[in-house]
Amino acid sequence: MRQPVDRTPVWMMRQAGRYLPEYRASREHAGDFLSLCKNADFACEVTLQPLERYPLDAAILFSDILTIPDAMGLGLYFETGEGPKFERTVRNQADVDALHQPNANTDLGYVMKAVSTIRSALDGRVPLIGFSGSPWTLATYMVEGGSSKDFRHIKAMLYSQPEVLHALLGKLADSVTDYLNAQIEAGAQAVQIFDTWGGVLGHSVYAPFSLDYMHRIVKGLKRSHQGQPVPVILFTKGGGQWLEAMAATGADALGLDWTTSLGDARQRVGGQVALQGNMDPSVLYAAPDRIREEVERILAEYGKGSGHVFNLGHGIHQFVDPEHAGAFVEAVTELSPKYHR
Amino acid sequence: MRQPVDRTPVWMMRQAGRYLPEYRASREHAGDFLSLCKNADFACEVTLQPLERYPLDAAILFSDILTIPDAMGLGLYFETGEGPKFERTVRNQADVDALHQPNANTDLGYVMKAVSTIRSALDGRVPLIGFSGSPWTLATYMVEGGSSKDFRHIKAMLYSQPEVLHALLGKLADSVTDYLNAQIEAGAQAVQIFDTWGGVLGHSVYAPFSLDYMHRIVKGLKRSHQGQPVPVILFTKGGGQWLEAMAATGADALGLDWTTSLGDARQRVGGQVALQGNMDPSVLYAAPDRIREEVERILAEYGKGSGHVFNLGHGIHQFVDPEHAGAFVEAVTELSPKYHR
Numbered sequence: 001m002r003q004p005v006d007r008t009p010v011w012m013m014r015q016a017g018r019y020l021p022e023y024r025a026s027r028e029h030a031g032d033f034l035s036l037c038k039n040a041d042f043a044c045e046v047t048l049q050p051l052e053r054y055p056l057d058a059a060i061l062f063s064d065i066l067t068i069p070d071a072m073g074l075g076l077y078f079e080t081g082e083g084p085k086f087e088r089t090v091r092n093q094a095d096v097d098a099l100h101q102p103n104a105n106t107d108l109g110y111v112m113k114a115v116s117t118i119r120s121a122l123d124g125r126v127p128l129i130g131f132s133g134s135p136w137t138l139a140t141y142m143v144e145g146g147s148s149k150d151f152r153h154i155k156a157m158l159y160s161q162p163e164v165l166h167a168l169l170g171k172l173a174d175s176v177t178d179y180l181n182a183q184i185e186a187g188a189q190a191v192q193i194f195d196t197w198g199g200v201l202g203h204s205v206y207a208p209f210s211l212d213y214m215h216r217i218v219k220g221l222k223r224s225h226q227g228q229p230v231p232v233i234l235f236t237k238g239g240g241q242w243l244e245a246m247a248a249t250g251a252d253a254l255g256l257d258w259t260t261s262l263g264d265a266r267q268r269v270g271g272q273v274a275l276q277g278n279m280d281p282s283v284l285y286a287a288p289d290r291i292r293e294e295v296e297r298i299l300a301e302y303g304k305g306s307g308h309v310f311n312l313g314h315g316i317h318q319f320v321d322p323e324h325a326g327a328f329v330e331a332v333t334e335l336s337p338k339y340h341r
Numbered sequence: 342m343r344q345p346v347d348r349t350p351v352w353m354m355r356q357a358g359r360y361l362p363e364y365r366a367s368r369e370h371a372g373d374f375l376s377l378c379k380n381a382d383f384a385c386e387v388t389l390q391p392l393e394r395y396p397l398d399a400a401i402l403f404s405d406i407l408t409i410p411d412a413m414g415l416g417l418y419f420e421t422g423e424g425p426k427f428e429r430t431v432r433n434q435a436d437v438d439a440l441h442q443p444n445a446n447t448d449l450g451y452v453m454k455a456v457s458t459i460r461s462a463l464d465g466r467v468p469l470i471g472f473s474g475s476p477w478t479l480a481t482y483m484v485e486g487g488s489s490k491d492f493r494h495i496k497a498m499l500y501s502q503p504e505v506l507h508a509l510l511g512k513l514a515d516s517v518t519d520y521l522n523a524q525i526e527a528g529a530q531a532v533q534i535f536d537t538w539g540g541v542l543g544h545s546v547y548a549p550f551s552l553d554y555m556h557r558i559v560k561g562l563k564r565s566h567q568g569q570p571v572p573v574i575l576f577t578k579g580g581g582q583w584l585e586a587m588a589a590t591g592a593d594a595l596g597l598d599w600t601t602s603l604g605d606a607r608q609r610v611g612g613q614v615a616l617q618g619n620m621d622p623s624v625l626y627a628a629p630d631r632i633r634e635e636v637e638r639i640l641a642e643y644g645k646g647s648g649h650v651f652n653l654g655h656g657i658h659q660f661v662d663p664e665h666a667g668a669f670v671e672a673v674t675e676l677s678p679k680y681h682r
Contacts, residue, residue, distance in 0.1 A: 152623070160627045202599035203599065241581050241601065259547075260582065282497065285493070317493065
């Protein structure tokens with residue numbers, strides 16, 4: 001990921017998503033969200049949609065972050081406008097013990113089928129990135145029973161029953177390792193670990209309850225497949241203060257949100273890892289000229305040379321005008337070559 | 342705030358609040374939330390409640406963060422379980438122009454009456470801290486029309502109509518300055534600026550759209566009253582990466598959330614400002630022994646000497662057991678003297 005390039009590569013987190021009218025059209029015919037994720041042809045269709053529109057440098061697997069907890073037996077479902085929910089929660093050791101340890105190739109075979117279907121359809125056009133939620137992030141949904149504002153139950157568990165939480169995180173780390181390795185074998189050419197909620201942890205508990213488990217996963221991943229390296233990207237939203245520790249896991253790249261200066265981050269850890277990010281997705285609400293200005297600012301902040309993968313600092317919002325997303329990709333494509341001469 | 346002391350002073354953000362049964366009892370008799378904030382006797386009663394229970398070192402004015410936008414004419418109301426809402430939002434220059442510039446002593450006279458009532462009732466027992474939301478934080482509610490998850494409208498404004506947002510923030514900065522100065526004249530002995538949502542801003546826009554306006558307020562505040570210094574505390578939740586810039590405003594103290602290491606923060610800015618914080622309020626869900634352990638860890642992290650005001654890293658949660666809050670205050674009181682010898 002830090003090889004010399006002619007221009008800065010670019011993709012967008014959640015690039016296959018609701019902001020695209022063709023995605024919304026596909027969804028209309030295809031039933032509820034979870035059924036879609038389990039349908040390899042649908043996953044392939046929507047994964048390719050943004051590539052038809054924009055000159056992106058990677059495809060990202062269309063799937064849900066909560067496939068593993070669902071396969072563990074918690075009963076994932078979606079209520080309209082309410083986000084993901086689980087029929088059962090994990091609140092004590094017995095709940096952890098009762099979790100099924102999924103076999104990625106059988107219990108989550110639908111994801112592997114999606115990966116191989118997409119990989120074939122891509123036919124070498126751009127690499128395919130697989131992904132998983134981090135153990136901590138998955139655990140927040142499993143313990144809270146869905147999305148949360150205050151993370152009340154999991155933080156109570158962290159401080160009152162840390163051994164229960166460690167048991168849960170350990171099980172999740174094993175499952176995520178197995179899951180990502182299966183994605184790699186099925187054809188994913190890079191993998192990203194999304195630690196969406198690591199940033200709600202205190203600085204003294206982030207390492208033991210989130211980072212250490214991601215470290216364990218990184219160590220357990222196949223780092224090459226069929227003779228090609230498989231880069232690992234680690235992304236803790238709100239983790240800007242912990243980049244040194246994240247880089248020390250041996251990941252190939254770190255994702256950055258927009259609260260961190262890309263220039264500072266490069267100085268701190270740019271010698272060890274590539275950096276991915278970090279435009280605020282809300283900039284895409286602005287006019288194309290303003291988007292272009294922000295792209296230029298971020299390119300200049302990183303400076304000359306390779307090691308930067310342009311991306312948003314979080315998933316693209318559903319209300320973004322697709323033309324604005326196009327202006328973003330175009331700006332990176334047009335403005336970045338001068339930083340690579 | 343950085344004078345030698347015998348032990349580390351302690352108070353809790355939102356210490357007068359729903360976790361206290363006596364607060365809930367007072368509220369039952371007293372009508373809706375906004376009426377309560379406008380009733381000086383009620384505000385005084387609930388401000389003093391935590392002081393009856395715990396040996397706290399400061400009282401914090403009971404009031405709402407959104408009194409200024411309400412006085413500007415937006416029509417604040419509360420829907421049960423939904424948080425604050427405004428009848429009208431601010432989306433363009435005409436909306437900004439239409440905002441009434443409140444006179445703190447008349448339009449917000451009920452707050453000043455609460456301050457002077459509380460100050461008399463305290464009778465010198467502990468100092469009274471006044472507060473306001475930061476311009477950026479107030480603006481988020483005014484533009485979104487209430488609480489927000491994605492800050493869609495205000496970020497669109499920031500990137501598309503920055504001049505409109507600057508006009509709004511300028512008006513707010515003047516109002517906040519006037520409001521805090523009036524609180525100081527009414528008897529507030531320190532003031533805190535709550536920048537609850539500054540941490541959602543990108544690192545390149547935090548300064549121009551939040552910090553600079555807080556800086557302007559700090560410069561406009563009466564820094565002493567009746568011969569006594571009036572310390573100013575600046576708190577940007579999620580602002581751990583920007584402490585140097587915050588310290589450069591001339592504030593006396595910075596509030597820290599739990600994602601920042603207090604030891605690192607002291608090294609970075611401890612020579613310029615006192616530091617307030619920074620236990621995760623969720624630790625209060627744990628048993629008293631665990632709370633005590635965390636207090637000890639934070640005291641040790643700051644190390645010996647003055648300049649630390651113990652607090653939570655955000656407001657106390659409503660589901661916390663009041664005995665656990667007591668264990669927290671007691672732990673600070675008992676464990677901190679050895680760091681001041």
